[in-house]
Amino acid sequence: MNGKPIVVVGSINMDLVVRAEHIPAGGETILGSGFAMHPGGKGANQAVAVARLGWPVEMIGMLGRCGEEVDSTGAEVRAHMMRAGVGMDGVGLARATSGVALITVAESGENSIVVAQGANAHLSPEWIERQARRLQGAAMVLVQLEIPLETVMRVAEICAAARVPLMLDPAPARELPAQLFPLVTWMTPNETEASFYAGAAMRGDPGSVAAMLQGRGVAAAVVKMGTRGAWLADAEGYAAHVEPFAVKAVDSTAAGDAFNAAFAVALVEGRSTVEAARFAAAAAAISVTRAGAQESMATREEVLARMAGQGSEAG
Numbered sequence: 001m002n003g004k005p006i007v008v009v010g011s012i013n014m015d016l017v018v019r020a021e022h023i024p025a026g027g028e029t030i031l032g033s034g035f036a037m038h039p040g041g042k043g044a045n046q047a048v049a050v051a052r053l054g055w056p057v058e059m060i061g062m063l064g065r066c067g068e069e070v071d072s073t074g075a076e077v078r079a080h081m082m083r084a085g086v087g088m089d090g091v092g093l094a095r096a097t098s099g100v101a102l103i104t105v106a107e108s109g110e111n112s113i114v115v116a117q118g119a120n121a122h123l124s125p126e127w128i129e130r131q132a133r134r135l136q137g138a139a140m141v142l143v144q145l146e147i148p149l150e151t152v153m154r155v156a157e158i159c160a161a162a163r164v165p166l167m168l169d170p171a172p173a174r175e176l177p178a179q180l181f182p183l184v185t186w187m188t189p190n191e192t193e194a195s196f197y198a199g200a201a202m203r204g205d206p207g208s209v210a211a212m213l214q215g216r217g218v219a220a221a222v223v224k225m226g227t228r229g230a231w232l233a234d235a236e237g238y239a240a241h242v243e244p245f246a247v248k249a250v251d252s253t254a255a256g257d258a259f260n261a262a263f264a265v266a267l268v269e270g271r272s273t274v275e276a277a278r279f280a281a282a283a284a285a286i287s288v289t290r291a292g293a294q295e296s297m298a299t300r301e302e303v304l305a306r307m308a309g310q311g312s313e314a315g
Contacts, residue, residue, distance in 0.1 A: 010043015
């Protein structure tokens with residue numbers, strides 16, 4: 001494909017994943033049933049997912065430095081992303097360790113995650129300024145909240161000035177400046193994040209959440225609801241529930257990242273918003289049937305087969 005690249009600005013981590021019968025409660029010690037290391041980070045996950053779907057993609061982020069070279073963890077993650085087809089020229093090195101996420105995955109597919117930001121915390125507005133041409137030449141820019149908020153704000157300002165669509169995945173949920181919302185083209189919270197931004201009064205009412213976000217200036221919103229699908233509210237006033245694809249979940253770690261990446265790809269291809277959301281729902285459904293984050297991302301052929309009703313429930 002020869003379109004402008006999608007540019008992803010965000011975190012790059014190594015995920016340390018333990019599988020267990022259930023997510024431990026506070027103070028509880030349980031035995032895990034397996035351990036694995038997977039390249040992750042919400043930004044890196046979304047970039048790899050875009051690449052797997054066949055669209056050109058560039059990453060802007062930070063890895064850790066050991067001496068003057070990338071540290072061993074960062075080198076492994078970088079090599080994996082490059083093999084997937086992600087452009088890495090916008091990734092710098094910080095005097096910190098590469099980011100790490102500690103993830104517990106229950107037998108149900110539910111997960112809990114603690115992130116040690118490391119180099120991701122050093123992704124600065126100054127680095128974004130150095131990468132401004134990449135942002136200005138993008139078909140769309142994807143950003144999340146695992147990097148400093150002032151960096152997210154600078155990305156949004158550059159995109160708005162260049163009229164480049166910006167998709168904000170507001171995770172992990174945190175207080176956002178009022179001036180950020182009008183700079184966002186698409187905001188894509190999951191149900192937990194939607195409750196944070198909209199308050200308990202709107203819990204379980206995705207239409208009201210989307211309307212609230214648009215009332216704060218966001219052009220359009222998608223509320224991701226896991227096994228209940230997604231709620232779409234676009235900038236033209238169209239709103240609809242997008243049905244989920246029924247699958248047996250194995251690991252939901254990167255389902256939201258799969259959704260955002262596929263949604264962005266479908267939008268820049270020119271699909272309607274509802275068609276794009278259905279394409280994204282299929283990609284997310286495939287991702288939860290596989291262990292790991294980046295390893296779980298679907299190819300275009302797999303997504304199209306799922307949308308056509310082909311393939312097994314396990315993906």
